[in-house]
Structures are given as C-alpha cells and as structure tokens.
Amino acid sequence: MNSKFDLAVMGLGYVGLPLVVEAARAGLRVYGFDVDGAKVASLTAGVSYVEDISDADVAEALAAGFVAGTDPESLGQAAAVIIAVPTPLRDHLPDLSAVRAAAGELASVLEPGQLVVLESTTYPGTTEEELRPLLETGSGLSADIDFTLAYSPERIDPGNETWGLRNTPKLVAGIDDRSTDAAVELYSMICDEVVPLSGTREAEMAKLLENTYRHVNIALVNELAIFCRDLGVDIWDVIRGAATKPFGFQAFTPGPGVGGHCIPIDPGYLSYKVRQLGYQFRLVELAQDINNRMPAYVVERITGLLNDAGRSVRGARVVVFGVAYKGGVGDTRESPAVFVVERLLALGADVSYVDPYVDKVEIAGEIVPSLPYSPDAAADADIGVLLTLHPEFDVDAIAAAAPHFLDTRGVVAPGIGERL
Numbered sequence: 001m002n003s004k005f006d007l008a009v010m011g012l013g014y015v016g017l018p019l020v021v022e023a024a025r026a027g028l029r030v031y032g033f034d035v036d037g038a039k040v041a042s043l044t045a046g047v048s049y050v051e052d053i054s055d056a057d058v059a060e061a062l063a064a065g066f067v068a069g070t071d072p073e074s075l076g077q078a079a080a081v082i083i084a085v086p087t088p089l090r091d092h093l094p095d096l097s098a099v100r101a102a103a104g105e106l107a108s109v110l111e112p113g114q115l116v117v118l119e120s121t122t123y124p125g126t127t128e129e130e131l132r133p134l135l136e137t138g139s140g141l142s143a144d145i146d147f148t149l150a151y152s153p154e155r156i157d158p159g160n161e162t163w164g165l166r167n168t169p170k171l172v173a174g175i176d177d178r179s180t181d182a183a184v185e186l187y188s189m190i191c192d193e194v195v196p197l198s199g200t201r202e203a204e205m206a207k208l209l210e211n212t213y214r215h216v217n218i219a220l221v222n223e224l225a226i227f228c229r230d231l232g233v234d235i236w237d238v239i240r241g242a243a244t245k246p247f248g249f250q251a252f253t254p255g256p257g258v259g260g261h262c263i264p265i266d267p268g269y270l271s272y273k274v275r276q277l278g279y280q281f282r283l284v285e286l287a288q289d290i291n292n293r294m295p296a297y298v299v300e301r302i303t304g305l306l307n308d309a310g311r312s313v314r315g316a317r318v319v320v321f322g323v324a325y326k327g328g329v330g331d332t333r334e335s336p337a338v339f340v341v342e343r344l345l346a347l348g349a350d351v352s353y354v355d356p357y358v359d360k361v362e363i364a365g366e367i368v369p370s371l372p373y374s375p376d377a378a379a380d381a382d383i384g385v386l387l388t389l390h391p392e393f394d395v396d397a398i399a400a401a402a403p404h405f406l407d408t409r410g411v412v413a414p415g416i417g418e419r420l
C-alpha cells in the first residue's frame with residue numbers, strides 16, 4: 001500500500017510518546033493519535049508532558065514529519081498502527097474499555113495491507129479473542145487475508161538511563177507467520193534486537209511474567225522484613241550477604257509497597273484470567289496482599305517511634321521524603337508513599353512532603369503541604385520518614401537533622417536513624 005505515514009501510534013502517553021520519538025528518529029513518518037486534545041495540542045506546540053521525553057525530543061520528531069492529531073481518519077493512511085492505550089484495573093478487574101474503543105476507532109478506517117500491533121499490557125488471549133473480532137467485524141476485513149495483527153509488550157522502565165526503547169530487546173508475536181514477519185520488520189527499524197515468540201498469548205504472558213516476578217519477589221522481602229525485625233535480625237544485612245552469591249540469587253529490597261502503572265496492576269490481569277479457569281493464582285494474590293499492607297506497616301512503625309518518644313501520632317509533625325512511586329521520577333500513580341501520607345493524615349498527623357519531582361499531592365480534595373528539599377527539612381518536625389529514594393537526597397544528613405527518622409529504603413548509615 002502507498003501510505004502517507006509509515007506508522008500511527010494510538011495513545012500518546014508514557015508508552016506511546018517514546019515510541020513516536022524513537023520511530024521518528026529511525027526515519028519513519030509518524031502519525032500520533034490521541035483522544036485527549038490537550039495532549040495533541042501540547043505536542044503540536046513542541047511541549048512534552050512525559051518525563052523521559054524532552055521538548056527537544058518532540059521538536060526533533062516534529063522536524064522528522066511527526067504529526068499529532070485527534071482525527072481517526074489518518075489512521076487508515078499508515079502502513080502500521082500501534083495501539084498503546086491504558087489498561088487499568090477498575091474495581092480490581094481488568095478494564096479493556098480503552099482497547100475496545102481504540103479498536104472501534106481503527107476498524108472504521110482499517111485498510112487492506114495494514115499491520116496492527118497491540119502494545120497495551122493485558123491478559124493472554126486479548127489480541128486474538130478481543131481485538132481481532134472487533135477489527136474484523138468493524139472493518140469487514142479478515143486478519144487471515146487482508147491485514148496483519150500482532151502483539152508486542154512494552155518494557156519501558158521510566159527514568160532508566162541505561163535501558164531504553166531502542167536497546168531493550170523487543171518481543172513480538174503475530175497471529176500467524178505472515179503477521180509475525182510484518183511485526184519483526186517494523187520493530188527492526190526501531191529497536192536493536194527483535195525477539196519473535198511463537199504466538200500472541202506467549203508475548204502477552206511474557207510481559208505479565210516479568211512484572212509478576214518483580215511483584216512476588218518484592219513481597220517476599222517485604223514479608224521477611226517484617227518478621228526479621230521481630231526476630232531481631234537485620235534484613236538489610238541479610239540481603240547484602242545473600243547478594244554476594246554470584247549465581248541463583250537476585251536481590252530485591254523491602255520498602256513501603258509497590259507503585260507505578262505496572263507492578264501493582266499487571267498481576268491483577270493475570271489473576272483475573274486464572275480465576276476464569278476456576279482456580280486462584282495464589283502466589284500473586286498473596287503477594288498483592290503483602291505489598292498492599294506495607295503502607296500500613298510503615299505507619300505502624302512511625303506510630304511506634306513517636307510513641308517511644310512520648311508523642312502521639314495525632315498532632316505530630318511528620319515530614320516525608322519522596323512521594324513518587326520510585327526514585328528519580330515524578331509519577332505518583334499507585335504510589336505507596338501516597339497511601340502512607342493518606343493514613344497518617346487520617347490519624348490526625350500534620351504531614352508535609354519533600355519531593356523535588358512532584359509539584360502537587362492532593363488527598364481527599366486537600367492539597368498536602370510541600371517543602372523545598374533541604375537536608376534539614378525535618379529538623380523542626382517530630383519525625384522524618386524516607387519513602388522514596390531520589391538521587392538528590394542526602395539521607396544521612398536528613399536523618400542527622402531530624403529528631404527521629406525512619407528509613408524505608410535501607411540506606412541510612414547505622415546509628416543515625418531506624419530502618420524498616
């Protein structure tokens with residue numbers, strides 16, 4: 001087909017926008033489609049709203065022919081279309097409504113010869129059982145004959161300066177060999193290494209395995225942290241020791257819980273699918289249970305430290321350091337630190353936060369006061385708490401200045417503050 005665009009990307013968020021930038025850099029003419037007109041206007045004006053993408057990156061893409069728009073018609077003028085729309089949980093259940101809506105928008109303009117790739121994280125079977133019929137019914141075309149269809153999981157790690165879209169191996173799988181070949185050809189232009197898998201279900205599952213692996217291992221060390229303390233064992237020293245084994249062990253560290261758009265959400269997609277088979281994915285559900293309780297455990301530790309100092313949590317001045325879900329980024333989605341703040345506020349504490357990456361935190365309609373970063377930001381408080389380790393934080397200095405200090409990341413020097 002003779003296309004106006006080499007690639008269209010549906011959904012210009014944390015996943016879609018880096019894809020646009022990398023594809024444009026690879027010389028592809030890209031159309032970016034989003035239902036959010038404000039995002040489209042921002043990109044058209046050369047302004048990025050995704051942390052890892054600079055305005056200069058957007059300008060470079062625009063100069064290479066990138067066009068952002070809200071018009072689905074142009075989707076039919078691209079050789080390939082990648083769908084990167086949100087797949088959240090709603091009431092603890094997968095919500096594929098954005099994928100379905102995107103499929104509807106695309107189906108009405110789908111042309112013979114186009115390649116369609118789903119990148120949104122989802123449970124195995126989505127590409128073939130949900131996306132394919134929507135595209136075929138809506139367009140009157142067949143994926144066996146007229147167009148090609150594949151799945152490719154996004155493995156982006158926000159804030160990671162070593163591993164990006166280009167140098168992280170890219171998994172792809174089509175519904176048949178023709179589709180796999182088309183997807184391999186597309187991604188070979190954007191990524192250094194493309195790894196074909198045997199089927200779309202395997203590619204969908206591979207992503208869920210990666211994130212479930214992290215989720216379960218984080219839960220393991222979180223649970224260990226709780227009872228190691230009761231046993232009088234220093235979990236951080238235990239992990240330091242175990243991590244010296246050159247084989248068969250990968251170190252994970254305890255913390256206030258899991259956050260971000262992937263780790264807390266993706267295992268829910270898998271356990272939902274397993275429940276449909278009539279049984280539970282017990283390991284995942286247990287891990288969710290343990291990780292979800294960590295913010296409450298952190299609050300219990302804060303309450304205990306205040307109690308030791310003869311203070312009640314009600315009315316105590318608490319300064320938390322870091323509210324983003326991980327260090328070096330400003331994303332607070334599902335951040336366990338926000339749950340900690342919420343619980344402390346509910347107990348009547350006077351909470352402020354320090355986070356150079358996060359401008360605003362709103363809980364139950366109230367803005368949580370923020371303080372600029374300074375090592376002595378908690379000097380006048382009753383307690384300082386490290387929740388997210390940002391590279392700017394001098395934790396030993398923060399702990400030394402605060403009257404009491406809880407470090408949930410295990411980095412403070414011994415003797416200055418308490419570790420989780």
Ligand SMILES: NC(=O)c1ccc[n+]([C@@H]2O[C@H](COP(=O)([O-])OP(=O)(O)OC[C@H]3O[C@@H](n4cnc5c(N)ncnc54)[C@H](O)[C@@H]3O)[C@@H](O)[C@H]2O)c1
Nearest residue numbers: 011012013014015034035036085087098101102120121154
């Ligand atoms: N954020 C990450 O680090 C990450 C990493 C790997 C995988 N993922 C997965 O990638 C997918 C996208 O996540 P994200 O973080 O980019 O989400 P996001 O919310 O940042 O962006 C999604 C974009 O899709 C747009 N959108 C919603 N419905 C649409 C529709 N019908 N048509 C066109 N655009 C539509 C939204 O306006 C938004 O701009 C999800 O499945 C997520 O699980 C995310």
